[in-house]
Amino acid sequence: MQISRVVCDLVTTKRAFWLASxxxxxxADHKGNLDVCVDPIGTKPGDYVITxxxxxxxxxxxNPNITTDLTIGGIIDHWDEEIWRN
Amino acid sequence: xxxxxxxxxxxxxxxxxxxxNRRLLIVKERGASGKQVAVDPVGCKPGDWVIAVxxxxxxxxxxxxxxxxxxxxxxxxxxxxxxxxxxxxxxxxTADAD
Numbered sequence: 001m002q003i004s005r006v007v008c009d010l011v012t013t014k015r016a017f018w019l020a021s022x023x024x025x026x027x028a029d030h031k032g033n034l035d036v037c038v039d040p041i042g043t044k045p046g047d048y049v050i051t052x053x054x055x056x057x058x059x060x061x062x063n064p065n066i067t068t069d070l071t072i073g074g075i076i077d078h079w080d081e082e083i084w085r086n
Numbered sequence: 087x088x089x090x091x092x093x094x095x096x097x098x099x100x101x102x103x104x105x106x107n108r109r110l111l112i113v114k115e116r117g118a119s120g121k122q123v124a125v126d127p128v129g130c131k132p133g134d135w136v137i138a139v140x141x142x143x144x145x146x147x148x149x150x151x152x153x154x155x156x157x158x159x160x161x162x163x164x165x166x167x168x169x170x171x172x173x174x175x176x177x178x179x180t181a182d183a184d
Binding site for chain 2: 057059060084
């Protein structure tokens with residue numbers, strides 16, 4: 001699992017069937033690279049989160065049929081940005 | 087499997103139900119810059135050198151096929167000298183000198 005920060009919400013009305021109506025978020029890693037992930041929890045921009053990748057992301061989304069390769073697994077309670085950058 | 091060093095525990099109260107109440111640790115892969123989060127079924131402490139499995143093997147290692155983990159710790163390395171970059175450390179060093 002990776003540590004990321006939620007950047008913003010992402011809206012896609014026209015989407016693949018098995019992406020269903022899952023909410024999407026844009027997240028940034030410690031280098032600033034952006035990724036899109038499914039959000040089953042309900043996070044807000046600025047939250048530090050754990051993102052789950054690979055095939056575990058599909059299970060984490062709540063249904064193994066969901067076509068995702070990155071899903072938010074939890075919101076980190078306390079996190080120091082300086083530790084994250086170094 | 088990857089060789090990682092444990093940096094500390096991670097607290098995440100708001101989490102998906104599938105993650106249950108498992109212990110999560112911040113680990114740093116040997117030679118990599120970024121930090122990662124791993125599920126810990128073994129019981130490690132900060133500073134330990136551990137081996138961790140990734141992708142779908144991580145789900146089985148965490149206890150069940152349905153567990154949503156992509157990095158799980160599977161063992162603590164007994165002796166590890168990071169300068170030499172191999173298991174054994176000073177023990178092997180003296181063996182070589184002989």
